[in-house]
Amino acid sequence: MPDALPNLQALALFIAVVDEGGLGAGARRLGMYQPNASRMIAQLEAQAGMPLLDRDPRGSRPTSAGLLYAAHARELLEAADDFSAWLRHSRDDDTLDLQVGASMTIAENLMPAWLTDLRRTSPRVRVDLRVLNSTQVLEEVRSGQLQLGFIETPHVPRWVHAHTLREDELVLVVAPGHPWGDREQPVGLEELAQTPLVVREGGSGTRDAFEELVPDAAGTPPVQELSSNAAVRVAVASGAGPAVLSMLAVRSQLETGQLHRVPVAGASLRRPLTAAWKGPSRLSGAAAELVAVATGPLRPAL
Numbered sequence: 001m002p003d004a005l006p007n008l009q010a011l012a013l014f015i016a017v018v019d020e021g022g023l024g025a026g027a028r029r030l031g032m033y034q035p036n037a038s039r040m041i042a043q044l045e046a047q048a049g050m051p052l053l054d055r056d057p058r059g060s061r062p063t064s065a066g067l068l069y070a071a072h073a074r075e076l077l078e079a080a081d082d083f084s085a086w087l088r089h090s091r092d093d094d095t096l097d098l099q100v101g102a103s104m105t106i107a108e109n110l111m112p113a114w115l116t117d118l119r120r121t122s123p124r125v126r127v128d129l130r131v132l133n134s135t136q137v138l139e140e141v142r143s144g145q146l147q148l149g150f151i152e153t154p155h156v157p158r159w160v161h162a163h164t165l166r167e168d169e170l171v172l173v174v175a176p177g178h179p180w181g182d183r184e185q186p187v188g189l190e191e192l193a194q195t196p197l198v199v200r201e202g203g204s205g206t207r208d209a210f211e212e213l214v215p216d217a218a219g220t221p222p223v224q225e226l227s228s229n230a231a232v233r234v235a236v237a238s239g240a241g242p243a244v245l246s247m248l249a250v251r252s253q254l255e256t257g258q259l260h261r262v263p264v265a266g267a268s269l270r271r272p273l274t275a276a277w278k279g280p281s282r283l284s285g286a287a288a289e290l291v292a293v294a295t296g297p298l299r300p301a302l
Helices: 008-018 023-029 034-048 064-091 106-110 110-122 134-143 189-194 205-213 215-219 229-237 247-256 285-294
Strands: 053-056 061-062 097-103 125-131 148-151 162-176 197-202 224-226 243-246 260-261 270-277
Touching: 008 023, 008 034, 008 064, 023 034, 023 061, 023 205, 061 064, 097 106, 097 134, 097 285, 106 110, 106 125, 106 148, 106 205, 106 229, 106 243, 106 247, 106 260, 110 125, 110 285, 125 162, 125 285, 134 148, 134 270, 162 205, 162 247, 162 285, 189 215, 197 205, 197 243, 205 215, 205 243, 205 260, 205 270, 215 224, 224 229, 229 247, 247 260, 270 285
Parallel strands: 097 125, 097 148, 197 224
Antiparallel strands: 053 061, 148 270, 162 243, 162 260, 162 270
């Protein structure tokens, strides 16, 4: 008779202990009392027939066997999550709800076309979309409020699974009458970093990406700090100052002449657009379908 499978809750606890570096911290992550957690780990070790953790006053670290055990435990937990997701979807003969968050540039310029394409291929899927900045999207993915998030920041935390959809170009824009509009030489990175800009709010993927690419810019106080791309565009067009925004967010204004693009010397300001989620590393169901649509050919919203 084959050996019984380990308790899945105990495996989740063991992974939490390995990730957090201590039994108490791992138990707290799962909302479990430490004495119960100690008994669960002892049962796992008894079933495995070997010690899985080295314990000392500074915490609990996996043994060499424990590290291998943890790797296989993660695979088993992911398979169990996949099975649960399949079972939920197979029982649902009606609408499949998908809780999605998207940061501003993606939500305004890409998500409408993605949702239209998803509706054609998967009419049973209903997407509940929340428009947030990248930091807020990640917070709600972590808390479980969102099943899937689309972010623009280059700072993707280790706890999240991520899939890069494509690269996005950031461009420097000014009002047509701005002094930079007529200059013959591109703006250098040092000058750009020292210039007060109209910027998005802290936590915005656009701002995070720009300050990652031009670190010295973080030390220059902005001329205005606004919470949407549309507000930044209006401020720039009104003469408040330059801004760095996604090409997706300013393409139409550049074509009509409302804004003017200024070249930046020796720099390609590019950032990834990323899908992020928790749980199994391999997406399934409606979330996988939406990411497949998003990874397809670029078709921005008009």
